Amino acid sequence: MNSSKALSKQGYGLLGALGLEYLLGMAINMFVQFPEGKTDTQLFEFAWKQPLIVAHIIIGFGLLFGSLILAFRAYRAHNSAWELPATLGAVSTVLAIFGGSEFIRTQSDSFSFLMAASFLLSGSVYVWGLLRAVRQPAQVPK
Secondary structure, eight states: OOHHHHHHHHHHHHHHHHHHHHHHHHHHHHHOOOOSSOOHHHHHHHHTTOHHHHHHHHHHHHHHHHHHHHHHHHHHTTOHHHHHHHHHHHHHHHHHHHHHHHHHHHOOHHHHHHHHHHHHHHHHHHHHHHHHHHHSOOOOOO
């Protein structure tokens, strides 16, 4: 399998995981109510007792590792179709995790918005990578 096909397969996997992450985020938004007037520690303790939030966090870290691996593989293969999209996907995933962590701590809507914007950026750049890979001639691994 050439590098573009292998990287594209991982890109599709990340898009699927992003879809699941989005659905979990929406379920949390609709069905989980954080307690008011609690300390950072109490809010994190509350979050770790909520199965939807725990699943959201676990998938988020899976997305982080997957995005970093995609970027590493793209650069290692010198795959110009995937290098930039994979890098932007990793950066946006880091931003989303930062936003989520800060949202739990502060309950600030701006950090929830950062998660949503980062999700859109991640999904967009992975679609962009897939389109670039289709348009790029097959590369022979070096």
